[in-house]
Amino acid sequence: MISDQRSSCRIVVTSLLLFFIIMSHALTEGPRFAEPIPNVTVALGRDASLPCVVDNLGNYKVAWIHIDRQMILTIHRHVIARVSRFSVSHDNHKTWLLNVNQVQQEDRGYYMCQVNTNPMISQVGYLQVVVPPNIVDSESTPSSVAVRENQNVTLTCKAEGLPTPKLSWRREDGQPIVIDKKTKVMIQEGEQLNLTRITRSEMGAYLCIASNSVPPSVSKRIILDVEFSPMIWVPNQLVGAPSGTDVTIECNTEAYPKAISYWVYEGIMLLPTKKYLTDIQENSYRTYMRLTVRNLTSKDFGSYRCISKNSLGETEGSIRLYEIPLPSLAPRTTEMGSHAGKNALKSGVVQRTTTTEIPEVKTTTAYATTMSNYVIPASAGHRIEAYWPGTFLLLAASFLFHSGQTVLSIHS
Template identity: 70%
Template sequence: MTRREPCRSFAISVIQIITIICQVLTEEPRFAEPIPNVTVALGRDASLPCVVEHLGTYKVAWIHIDRQMILTIHRHVITRLARFSVSHDNAMTWLLHVSQVQQEDRGYYMCQVNTNPMISQVGYLQVVVPPNILDEESTQSAVAVRENQNISLVCKADGFPTPKIMWRREDGQPISVDRRKKVTVYEGDTLSLQRISRTEMGAYLCIATNAVPPSVSKRIIVDVEFSPMIWVPNQLVGAPAGTDVTVDCHTEAHPRAISYWVYDNVMVLPTKKYAINTEENSYRAHMKLTVRNLQTGDFGNYRCISKNSLGETEGSIRLYEIPMPSTSPKATEMKSNANKESVRRVNVSRSVSRVEAGTERPSVVRAQLDRAPDRDAAHHVYRPPHTQHVSGTKRIHCWRQSFLAIIVLVQVDLIV
């Protein structure tokens, strides 16, 4: 019994090995993993894998379901399209290669094994296409419209997925939508501008994007046409003879206007006498005229004129002569004289008020002040008038008036 047991164990092992080999040889093919969905950009290369276990003597075929077209069988390419090929890694993977993928290659692909019954699995090839603007279906690159009219800008694009259209202004300014609100970005393939104004003139960008790089854009220039307008900052300008003076006008016009100056019904041309400068920005212009060394014949009416194909307008500026400013006296002298004069007036007024408070009349005080030049200016001594032929009470009355006048004058001289 002991010798028979090893022989029995060996036999059992051999039988098990033979059973496994038979199972392997007789096991049907099966797919080890599903075919993944593959996304590729237009014009790139793509590959679809099909992994089959226990293929044995069976064959693998690739079929384009949407076209109902057999592409490959085993290692052979059946289709006449040179962009399709097949490869085998000598293991379980069969690869279908598509080079320079086109939009018609998009769809379902079947990997099939010719068992009985047949087995198969399906994968999807997604072909994405970057956006492309269709110029023939879109607004041309430059359009013109009269001010206060309506205009619609159209931008069409194709691609896969379907592109989204956005509008922006190139200068970053907002877009007026239906005259009720303003937006920085407007979405949609048609942009409608109602009662367009000159401030909406400029370049508009149509941008198409679908998350497949690169995004594309189209630039559409909108010209808003209107007749010229002029406004003058200063219609009256004064300047002295012999100086230089500059007058200016502001204009707006589109199409671009012809602007010039007229004086005395004659067009002003750049000379040594006249300097002309015009600064332009979009539809705006700033006209400047400088007249050098003004003379009598240079004063008068100057006109700035602007005209384009839609109309003409003008502005008027009156240039008149003003006297040359004189040299003013020194401030120190004016201050000194003013102070002395004010002090003298204050003291005189105080003295007069004091006299008025006495018994004498104001007319007597004025008379004595009028006779003030009779005093000796060098010694500040007042010389009274002659009192001959005056006697009694009249002489005393005159001396009293003279004494009061002396007090007033002495006070004035001391203060001065």
């Protein structure tokens, strides 16, 4: 019994001794880093924090140092560097944060967290500052470029940023880019865009786009003008119209720089009046010219010229306007009944009128043509009805000729 009690006491005493040894060791153990400083990536102008977690700091002090600039930033709670963007904060005397506000490119580099033990202990973390892309205008093609048609041109775009930006080209209007006259691509990569024997169809705005996965991407807009002398084509070189109507003639031109375009008739420039109505529509390097001549007269028929000129040259087109007759139809004849014919014989020659209507045409005035049917008196009570369109006499039966008065007869 006594032996068991002694064994229990020994176990208790041994446990107490082990507890005091562990506690004593814990109280005498120095500071140590609980976790490494992470590498931090931040965009230019944003805020960043580097944590330094220390166990058992005790009365020791924590300092932050920018290794690349060999600059002491903070010691304990005090900021040493004369840079207002740096500050220090701590949490429960264990986590010490180096705060960098509105990060600049010079803040990039290695940072050391140091504890003033003997010997000194420290650890290092890296602050990466990424920079959105920026196009360098001084090293790039100007925003507007002019080149003669069929010449070669190279567009250049330079950009800076971290990581190094990638550059790509595309047309603003969504059309493909023509490479060496054989290949068409929607997007072309690289700092330079080479265009060979450029044509007017390649004129327009080109976009250089720089991106490096750091938002935002940026672009530069370059207007490419292709210069050439005027060209004219006429849809209809020969136009006919009746007198008294209105007529419209057209010319289409292409030119760059923008051309001066106008109409000429008999050596005189035509200005907008009640007689002449001019309309000019422009689309890029194309111009559509229309001239309406109202209420045509004999003086209006002849040769009209459309003229286009710019700094590189001049050209013209010619349209011949000639007169055509109004359209007409054959007349319709209404025969007079037998009773009306008998009554007509009593009174001599009776004129009966038939009106032929002309279908509506695009003229300022509608016209109608009038023709006549006649009943001719005959001797001995014989008669005949006849009608003639124009100069032709059409008879419905046989005819006889007598001296003196002519008698045409088909009834006895």
